[in-house]
Amino acid sequence: MLYSLTSILVFLYFTPDFGTGNSVFHKFEKFENSQLDPSLSYKSVEWNADFDYVPSLYVCLTVCDKEEGCRAVDYDTSNKKCNLKRAFYGIVSSGPQKQVYAKVHKVTEFKLYENSEEAPDFPLESLIFNSTFLNGTTLEYCQQMCNIDTLCKAISFYSSTNICYFKSNFMGKVESPGCSLYVKKEISYQYRLFEDSIPIPSLPFTSIKWASSSRKVENVESCLLQCNEDIICKAIEFNVESMVCNLKSGFFGKNFSSGHNTYVKLEKDLKYNLYDNSIVKDDIPFTPSVWQLSNQKVPDISICLDICNRYGECKAIVYDSETLLCSLKSAYSGKKYKAGHRLIVKAQKIQNFQFIENSAMVPNNPYGSFIWGQHFKNVTNVEECLEVCSTEVLCRAFEFRKAEKICFLKKIYAGKTNSMAFDIYFKFEADENRCD
Numbered sequence: 001m002l003y004s005l006t007s008i009l010v011f012l013y014f015t016p017d018f019g020t021g022n023s024v025f026h027k028f029e030k031f032e033n034s035q036l037d038p039s040l041s042y043k044s045v046e047w048n049a050d051f052d053y054v055p056s057l058y059v060c061l062t063v064c065d066k067e068e069g070c071r072a073v074d075y076d077t078s079n080k081k082c083n084l085k086r087a088f089y090g091i092v093s094s095g096p097q098k099q100v101y102a103k104v105h106k107v108t109e110f111k112l113y114e115n116s117e118e119a120p121d122f123p124l125e126s127l128i129f130n131s132t133f134l135n136g137t138t139l140e141y142c143q144q145m146c147n148i149d150t151l152c153k154a155i156s157f158y159s160s161t162n163i164c165y166f167k168s169n170f171m172g173k174v175e176s177p178g179c180s181l182y183v184k185k186e187i188s189y190q191y192r193l194f195e196d197s198i199p200i201p202s203l204p205f206t207s208i209k210w211a212s213s214s215r216k217v218e219n220v221e222s223c224l225l226q227c228n229e230d231i232i233c234k235a236i237e238f239n240v241e242s243m244v245c246n247l248k249s250g251f252f253g254k255n256f257s258s259g260h261n262t263y264v265k266l267e268k269d270l271k272y273n274l275y276d277n278s279i280v281k282d283d284i285p286f287t288p289s290v291w292q293l294s295n296q297k298v299p300d301i302s303i304c305l306d307i308c309n310r311y312g313e314c315k316a317i318v319y320d321s322e323t324l325l326c327s328l329k330s331a332y333s334g335k336k337y338k339a340g341h342r343l344i345v346k347a348q349k350i351q352n353f354q355f356i357e358n359s360a361m362v363p364n365n366p367y368g369s370f371i372w373g374q375h376f377k378n379v380t381n382v383e384e385c386l387e388v389c390s391t392e393v394l395c396r397a398f399e400f401r402k403a404e405k406i407c408f409l410k411k412i413y414a415g416k417t418n419s420m421a422f423d424i425y426f427k428f429e430a431d432e433n434r435c436d
């Protein structure tokens, strides 16, 4: 077993919570009289640029906070210039008018395998060092670099030469005297259990490790572990008598089936929607700096997702299972049929919305959604509006017409008037004091 399973929490009931009142702010760490070094600019979706003149630090931090791809800001207090950055690796001292704010990263724990090397080898070229290894470094520094890079999954460190290699994956190890392999402890997912159920429709997922979508296992934990280790796995179906574990790439509902249990992954961080046999309707390619092209042949779809995960600007991927071509997209505007292709769209986390009952908005500032192609839509429930408005940075609020279930998207929330027919939802803005 590769990882010890720290916790599999089982939920019998699960209610989505679109909280009101919690701050959406990430924690930022502040560095006075400093600027970032080296500099990796991040282009804001909202500004369509990597910097802007903004009247206050608050605006600068708010933009960085909202956009997943922004990791830090350089703020120049005298020129009111806000520079957005894609990574935070280090700072250098600068004039008194300069400040750096970096989003605080969760510290990753590493699992150590002594006298071991990764097998097979998945080298990772670090964006910042333009290299797959660091020479003359320390273990602590190398772990820090791996920690802040989401694509880095492991490192191997030779203490005799102080050389550290970055790895993009971990599938197993081989003995190697003098080398220590450190593997990031994977996130333990939480699952929701449906007893006596099978998922419908069934979307089998072939794991690279098993080379199949099902296998007889010793216990349900082995099945869940397998699902944990793969981002594409969204659910499992477990036959309690035959102990056969079936991996699924999607969950769209369940049906009664005695002797089967379904476990559905509750996503913590990035959430994706998967469309089989589909491609993006209007092609808007995205070129990551590691590739210099918007597409590349990769052996597995999870590598394609990893690359997309690394960039906030990447919104979707298309994977051709025959040519193994991974194409990155900077927008999702709808899908169309294409056999043998898988479209995976990054779903933004549902943001915090304030809810005001029995009110309509004044003034009316419609926002045309690029997903809907218009500013309003008949929906089946309010969660659809919450999801679309969360996905699009420029959508700040919406009005929900209760009786007909029509959702009207808005650019701003500026005021309200009483109306029994409508409810208002607007994105919660944190107060300025939380920045530092």
Ligand SMILES: *[C@@H]1O[C@H](CO)[C@@H](O)[C@H](O)[C@H]1NC(C)=O
Pocket (backbone or CB within 6 Å): 127, 128, 129, 130
């Ligand atoms: C890595 O490559 C990028 C793009 O070519 C360049 O801007 C950057 O300075 C390089 N970094 C180092 C440490 O050489």
Ligand SMILES: *[C@@H]1O[C@H](CO)[C@@H](O)[C@H](O)[C@H]1NC(C)=O
Pocket (backbone or CB within 6 Å): 135, 136, 163
């Ligand atoms: C690491 O640096 C040492 C000393 O500068 C050098 O002799 C060695 O060849 C380097 N190793 C690699 C793999 O670059």
Ligand SMILES: *[C@@H]1O[C@H](CO)[C@@H](O)[C@H](O)[C@H]1NC(C)=O
Pocket (backbone or CB within 6 Å): 200, 255, 256
């Ligand atoms: C659910 O199970 C019932 C009974 O076996 C079956 O008739 C029905 O078609 C199933 N529904 C779906 C959507 O598979």
Ligand SMILES: *[C@@H]1O[C@H](CO)[C@@H](O)[C@H](O)[C@H]1NC(C)=O
Pocket (backbone or CB within 6 Å): 377, 378, 404
């Ligand atoms: C929304 O649904 C109503 C019926 O509930 C229908 O009359 C109306 O035309 C629909 N509007 C749109 C934009 O589809």
